[in-house]
Amino acid sequence: MNIIKLFTATFCVMVFIAVLYGQRNQLAENLTPVTRAEMLERAKLAAEHTWVCREQNTLATCQQSKSYKSDFKAGETVRGIAYDWGGMDDPAKYDQKLAEGQAAGSHSRHGVTNCTTGIDCSGFVSFCWKQPRKYGTSNLRQIAGKPKYNWFTDLKPGDVFNKAGSHVVMFVEYDGNGQPVVFEARGGKGKVVKNTRTWNQLKGYIPLQYKNVLEED
16 A cells, blocks of 8 residues: 555656646747847847937836936936836837836836836846846746856856846856956946946856757857
8 A cells, every 4th residue: 555655656746747847848948039149139239229318207207115316317318228127128118118208217216117117137138038028036047047057267148147036137258357248237327238247246146048049150
């Protein structure tokens, strides 16, 4: 009797593992294929997008957790889509919402709003990876796995450094000192930027690689 129970339990576990493995494979197959060149091109579009902040784009008309203060001044020409907590607006949608009078960007202290436009750190990565919806830093692992190569020397363009519940940045290259150059939607700068990070700044982050990346020869 005990042998039968043990066999049944083992069989159920094996079936569960097989189903889970199948679901993960199916997820990877259903993800949009993206080349690394496409990832970087999309990142550049967001970082180099130039727009002019109008008076109406400095004012948030909806309710926020805290009073709204814009990172930008009326009449200012800005390079890079504004950082917007919970946002995932591509350049075209961003320009459209600015024209409609929405405020340029917001921060976590404001909460997720319906009257601000822009993109946050994980929304930026989701956009670069051609996702139809936004993934957060806490669930990026659903569409990305940890690469096996040495991330201090061999990370590839389009991979990311992720700290769940905090921040994520997209790797571009190593600089002359071996420090990582990244694209990121950075709250501190209020927009998408290209930065050189230090390894010390990335303590607590883990590298992730999109599950359906198309490797180019």
